[in-house]
Amino acid sequence: MKSAIEVNSEIGRLKSVLMHRPGKEIENVIPDTMKQMLFDDIPFQKIADKEHDYFTNLLRNHGVEVVYIEDLLEDILQKDDVRDDFESTYLNEHYYQGSSAEDIKQYFETLSIHDLVSTIYAGLRREKIHFTHPSLHDVAGTNAFDPFLLDPLPNAYFTRDPQASMGSGLTINHMTFEARRPESLITEYVMKYHPRFAGKINVWLDRYNDARIEGGDELVLNDHVVAIGCSQRTSTRSIEKLAHKLFEDPNSHFDTIVAVQIPHNHAMMHLDTVFTMVNYDQFTVYPGIMNGGKMNINILHPGKDNTINLEHRTSLPDTLKEVLGLSEIDLMETGNGDPVAAPREQWNDGSNNLAIAPGEVVTYDRNTVTIDLMRKHGITVHEIYSSELSRGRGGARCMSQPIIREPIEKN
Numbered sequence: 001m002k003s004a005i006e007v008n009s010e011i012g013r014l015k016s017v018l019m020h021r022p023g024k025e026i027e028n029v030i031p032d033t034m035k036q037m038l039f040d041d042i043p044f045q046k047i048a049d050k051e052h053d054y055f056t057n058l059l060r061n062h063g064v065e066v067v068y069i070e071d072l073l074e075d076i077l078q079k080d081d082v083r084d085d086f087e088s089t090y091l092n093e094h095y096y097q098g099s100s101a102e103d104i105k106q107y108f109e110t111l112s113i114h115d116l117v118s119t120i121y122a123g124l125r126r127e128k129i130h131f132t133h134p135s136l137h138d139v140a141g142t143n144a145f146d147p148f149l150l151d152p153l154p155n156a157y158f159t160r161d162p163q164a165s166m167g168s169g170l171t172i173n174h175m176t177f178e179a180r181r182p183e184s185l186i187t188e189y190v191m192k193y194h195p196r197f198a199g200k201i202n203v204w205l206d207r208y209n210d211a212r213i214e215g216g217d218e219l220v221l222n223d224h225v226v227a228i229g230c231s232q233r234t235s236t237r238s239i240e241k242l243a244h245k246l247f248e249d250p251n252s253h254f255d256t257i258v259a260v261q262i263p264h265n266h267a268m269m270h271l272d273t274v275f276t277m278v279n280y281d282q283f284t285v286y287p288g289i290m291n292g293g294k295m296n297i298n299i300l301h302p303g304k305d306n307t308i309n310l311e312h313r314t315s316l317p318d319t320l321k322e323v324l325g326l327s328e329i330d331l332m333e334t335g336n337g338d339p340v341a342a343p344r345e346q347w348n349d350g351s352n353n354l355a356i357a358p359g360e361v362v363t364y365d366r367n368t369v370t371i372d373l374m375r376k377h378g379i380t381v382h383e384i385y386s387s388e389l390s391r392g393r394g395g396a397r398c399m400s401q402p403i404i405r406e407p408i409e410k411n
């Protein structure tokens with residue numbers, strides 16, 4: 001069986017990518033809910049969409065198929081039984097049951113599938129529904145002032161995180177924060193019901209496993225090595241679970257996981273905010289994580305009788321050389337390592353590059369120091385606009401979920 005997902009590196013020429021065009025949800029963030037929504041500001045949707053369209057057009061002009069996940073969701077909801085099941089699960093996960101769920105479903109019936117999907121992303125305002133027998137949960141909300149019965153999904157344009165393609169399959173992720181949990185429910189339904197994927201992929205982890213993991217932490221370095229951040233969003237237990245699955249499932253060819261401990265904070269919530277692979281032997285890295293060569297890195301390998309062997313390392317460059325079989329590597333520091341430019345450009349995702357081919361990346365235009373450095377190191381850099389998109393704390397890699405990349409040459 002040819003898999004509908006083939007991603008065996010971070011850098012192989014990108015052929016197909018899953019994305020989400022920002023909708024009303026990004027303007028449904030308000031100061032009271034911003035923190036809980038994992039935003040630091042409120043983007044202006046009109047400009048954010050222009051910036052996003054510029055990004056997707058650039059990808060298309062480089063031969064990449066851009067697939068919008070919201071379109072796939074619309075496709076599968078055409079079937080009444082899938083629509084009914086999705087709505088019930090969605091509502092149940094938001095604690096609406098019995099007559100309350102029925103009341104909301106009745107409202108959904110009045111919407112076209114397109115508007116239903118927009119509402120799922122944008123959120124459902126309280127005044128739209130008159131509950132016949134409201135429960136306390138239905139009327140009280142989660143904040144003192146809570147205008148939404150179903151919260152918006154402003155982070156949905158960071159399509160990298162709710163799932164992660166890896167080899168011929170993906171992990172469908174148990175997200176850390178409530179604000180992002182519904183996003184991976186959408187992935188689950190799309191993967192289960194869309195003819196493009198149904199029965200044509202391996203699911204390495206599903207979102208019902210009890211350990212947290214997010215795609216920004218999952219980097220496929222080559223067809224047998226994966227790097228995973230131990231971060232605010234990805235727990236050590238989930239890395240071990242994934243290791244068992246990848247090492248024991250005959251459909252997986254991965255035999256090495258590099259678990260990289262990074263600081264647990266909002267600016268660096270995922271490994272890809274501080275580290276990305278941009279060529280066979282070139283990487284961008286935020287110097288703040290290197291800890292003077294005293295990092296906490298563990299290499300996981302399959303042991304005897306389905307056990308896992310751990311080997312501790314402290315140097316990122318040495319570990320990369322070891323697992324990739326390279327004699328030299330080029331680590332380019334965000335903001336060229338300058339004590340002001342580095343943290344500023346890291347904050348605006350200067351380390352978060354999307355490679356569209358080996359040595360060719362897409363990145364935010366505002367990170368001028370990192371861009372100059374990459375160009376000096378021979379990288380082809382395509383700049384995209386970033387005034388509004390960057391306010392959500394994610395860059396070109398975060399906004400894109402590769403589903404097909406061409407294989408890379410073997411070392």
Ligand SMILES: NC(=[NH2+])NCCC[C@H](N)C(=O)O
Pocket residue numbers: 037038039155158160161180215216217269270272273392393394395397398
């Ligand atoms: N892969 C990434 N770095 N994604 C960035 C996600 C940003 C988003 N606001 C969050 O906190 O979840």
